Amino acid sequence: MACARGxxxxxxxxxxxxxxxxxxxxxxAETVIAAYLLNFARFTxxxxxxxxxxxxxxxxxxxxxxxAALERAAEGRTVDGRRLEVRHVAPAGPVQGCAxxxxxxxxSDSLRSVLSTIAGASILTVSDAxxxxxxxxxxxxxxxxxxxxxxxxxxxxxxxRLTLSAQLLNxxxxxxx
Amino acid sequence: MITTRxxxxxxxxxxxxxxxxxxxxxAAAFPVTAQERDLTSLSLADLMQVEIAPVFGASQxxxxxxxxxxxxxxxTASDIVRFGYQTLGDIxxxxxxxxxxxxxxxxxxxxxxxxxxxDYNTRILLLVDGHRMNDSIYDQAAIGTEAGLDPRSFERVxxxxxxxxxxxxxxxxxxxxxxxxxTGASLDGAAASVEAGSxxxxxxxxxVGRRLASGVDFALFAATGNSxxxxxxxxxxxxxxxxxxxxxxxxxxxxxxDVFGRMAAGNLTVRGAFGTRDKGVPTAAYGTxxxxxxxxxxxxxxFVDAQYERSIGAARVSLRSYVDRYRYEGSxxxxxxxxxxxxxxxxxEGIWWGGDARISRPVGTRHxxxxxxxxxxxxxxxxxxxxxxxxxxxxxxxxxxxxxAYVQDEFRVSSRLLVNAGLRxxxxxxxxxxxxxxxxxxxxxxxxxxxYLYGNAFRAPNAYESHYFVDTQDNLRPxxxxxxxxxxxxxxxxxxxxxxxxxxxxxxxxxxxxxxxxEALAFVNRGRARVRGLDFEAELRLPSGLQAVVSxxxxxxxxxxxxxxxxxxPRQLTQARLSLPGPFDILGSLEVQRIGVRxxxxxxxxxxxxxxxxxxxxPVTSQLTLTGSARNxxxxxxxxxxxxxxxxxxxxxxxxxxxxxxxxxVAFR
Numbered sequence: 132m133a134c135a136r137g138x139x140x141x142x143x144x145x146x147x148x149x150x151x152x153x154x155x156x157x158x159x160a161e162t163v164i165a166a167y168l169l170n171f172a173r174f175t176x177x178x179x180x181x182x183x184x185x186x187x188x189x190x191x192x193x194x195x196x197x198x199a200a201l202e203r204a205a206e207g208r209t210v211d212g213r214r215l216e217v218r219h220v221a222p223a224g225p226v227q228g229c230a231x232x233x234x235x236x237x238x239s240d241s242l243r244s245v246l247s248t249i250a251g252a253s254i255l256t257v258s259d260a261x262x263x264x265x266x267x268x269x270x271x272x273x274x275x276x277x278x279x280x281x282x283x284x285x286x287x288x289x290x291x292r293l294t295l296s297a298q299l300l301n302x303x304x305x306x307x308x
Numbered sequence: 309m310i311t312t313r314x315x316x317x318x319x320x321x322x323x324x325x326x327x328x329x330x331x332x333x334x335a336a337a338f339p340v341t342a343q344e345r346d347l348t349s350l351s352l353a354d355l356m357q358v359e360i361a362p363v364f365g366a367s368q369x370x371x372x373x374x375x376x377x378x379x380x381x382x383x384t385a386s387d388i389v390r391f392g393y394q395t396l397g398d399i400x401x402x403x404x405x406x407x408x409x410x411x412x413x414x415x416x417x418x419x420x421x422x423x424x425x426x427d428y429n430t431r432i433l434l435l436v437d438g439h440r441m442n443d444s445i446y447d448q449a450a451i452g453t454e455a456g457l458d459p460r461s462f463e464r465v466x467x468x469x470x471x472x473x474x475x476x477x478x479x480x481x482x483x484x485x486x487x488x489x490x491t492g493a494s495l496d497g498a499a500a501s502v503e504a505g506s507x508x509x510x511x512x513x514x515x516v517g518r519r520l521a522s523g524v525d526f527a528l529f530a531a532t533g534n535s536x537x538x539x540x541x542x543x544x545x546x547x548x549x550x551x552x553x554x555x556x557x558x559x560x561x562x563x564x565x566d567v568f569g570r571m572a573a574g575n576l577t578v579r580g581a582f583g584t585r586d587k588g589v590p591t592a593a594y595g596t597x598x599x600x601x602x603x604x605x606x607x608x609x610x611f612v613d614a615q616y617e618r619s620i621g622a623a624r625v626s627l628r629s630y631v632d633r634y635r636y637e638g639s640x641x642x643x644x645x646x647x648x649x650x651x652x653x654x655x656x657e658g659i660w661w662g663g664d665a666r667i668s669r670p671v672g673t674r675h676x677x678x679x680x681x682x683x684x685x686x687x688x689x690x691x692x693x694x695x696x697x698x699x700x701x702x703x704x705x706x707x708x709x710x711x712x713a714y715v716q717d718e719f720r721v722s723s724r725l726l727v728n729a730g731l732r733x734x735x736x737x738x739x740x741x742x743x744x745x746x747x748x749x750x751x752x753x754x755x756x757x758x759x760y761l762y763g764n765a766f767r768a769p770n771a772y773e774s775h776y777f778v779d780t781q782d783n784l785r786p787x788x789x790x791x792x793x794x795x796x797x798x799x800x801x802x803x804x805x806x807x808x809x810x811x812x813x814x815x816x817x818x819x820x821x822x823x824x825x826x827e828a829l830a831f832v833n834r835g836r837a838r839v840r841g842l843d844f845e846a847e848l849r850l851p852s853g854l855q856a857v858v859s860x861x862x863x864x865x866x867x868x869x870x871x872x873x874x875x876x877x878p879r880q881l882t883q884a885r886l887s888l889p890g891p892f893d894i895l896g897s898l899e900v901q902r903i904g905v906r907x908x909x910x911x912x913x914x915x916x917x918x919x920x921x922x923x924x925x926x927p928v929t930s931q932l933t934l935t936g937s938a939r940n941x942x943x944x945x946x947x948x949x950x951x952x953x954x955x956x957x958x959x960x961x962x963x964x965x966x967x968x969x970x971x972x973x974v975a976f977r
Contacts, residue, residue, distance in 0.1 A: 158358050158359075158799070159755060162755075163358055163360060165347075166347040166348050166350065167355060170355065174352075204348045208348070237670065237676075261619065262619075274360060275494055278358060278360065279358070279360055302353060
């Protein structure tokens, strides 16, 4: 028992002297997606003729849970001095004025029609639906080892005349040049 | 039998106090930030490290835990590595409401107060990537070294409490354990490890995997290990000068080898596994001669599974086909009347193949429908018994098959109300069954939900129960269970998750082995059980890096006919885990489990036991990690109830054991 107690004391001493380490958190998928969308908005440049300097950034979301999480996350925040507006869109509904469009994997059936409608428009399209990038999407969200990661289709980004910062590209899995 | 009760209780109580104070001291050593840590203030790189907890198995779709029609626990690959889990049994020991009993041969899992030792885990369904692992002879869900599964190949394990026959059919009685394996993309490298520990234990593991530029993803895992086991085991029941005073010498050895591989190309994924375990049994089980090294069991399990999944329009379609093999061999030395011995052997072999097709599709804006069919053909179900080296005296060759169809709908009535209803129809040779399940889920927010769940599940008699003692027991009915459950789950900000569940289960027609009037053995549908319980869990993940989980389960189980409590059913079960980063990137993890009072088959009381395990990981370089772990740190003397096949009433478990290891990992990227 004395041996066990000594063992415990050593354990406590060793751990008590530790500096705080990197965060190891758990969160729901929607909260993480919302945080990602804010980051993507931060690291993307839209062509100047599409976004006037004073215009708010419209984040269009076709998924109830993610939209609710994004509304909470975007409250009071700005990107590049622009106000953020979170808008609900029906998956196949009108998406004019959207700078960013998120389509949830549950709506993957309407992907084809949505992407063909907005072909050529400068909208940053993000989704966690499978094969999103190969169907014309720009940012693909996927799960790896229980963590959400993202892949960027450069060709589709270029076709939408969007410039993605190097910080984003370094952390992304880059596909489709 | 066991050292004086007061000493054992004292040590257990001191162990518990010590463990709790370590936990509190460690928590106090870290400053807890007063305000909520907002995900949006994280850098992109840190955001990529946040863990998500989706569920795949509960209704076979990826969905947030708060919306799954069940009470779910997820154990991740990071948990497995942190706490040094060696087998699936180690993983299940840490899960709320679960406890594992070991008789120095097999490991038996108890769920929510029901866990008869010697019951070969026939009432939980074990899946690996959706592939059924329960064999076709005993329907056993193997969880120890006999499982042929290496936890280092697991991406995560989803433990889904409650009946799920509405999706899976037989065996999904008390719980479904779904093991999801790692893809090549998640391995992205090669790794190897060696470990050495108490009782001459040695384990070597290796893995390699990658997602190639062409999109082909492959992963391969192999593990081999052996242990001499304790060299002297004293069983007072056999205290006799003629049998070495009840001491079994060098009889608890264990050797296993397993291999698992998967390859995915396009929409096709092929998986294959092979595992074998050879065990020496020191307990003189089955009435064999004590101290005889010829009492041994061997289990071998293998399968190949091909799955094709794709989207067709709005629908998601999956087709799967598989072939499986299971083999059991047991050798038993029995005393003969004339002071000599007879050496007998028991063997079983099952070969089965099957396939299933599943389609899931949203219908309208509010419904998500799933439907599937399954067919399985048990091409070979052989059970043999006889003297070693002679033709078997019992030689059974059977075949059987089953066909099933199921449908499930998730109806999103409103953003605050989900109804999940499912029904499955199974047709076996001797009977057919409907198994329904209904869940009403009220997600009051994205982070909180209340659920009411009702499920009816069944367990079909297995080949052993149907044929072994009586040639054809067509009158054996399946066991049934009805469970009602209320669950509350909540994510509080990003660092705290809590869940409370209350349940009630009624089990009917339990298949029990009895002695018939003419002194023969037979299986009959006779047992009944009624279980009520409450469990609670809190999980903490602080910005400082501290992770902790605490859970407590309280339950009462009785046989309503005799009004006697069920054997091996602990009234209280407490589990706690704590993981803390230290200096030099050292990671220390402590796990404590307290199993409450249990009864043995004879009704004797088995005292509570508090068991603590400690694992330390030190990444010396970016490629090399040193590990050390200790089990039963406080050297508590405890025992598990024995089963029908033992003369002993309890089987004493090991004291403190230690293990050290070296891991090497190289990344391809």
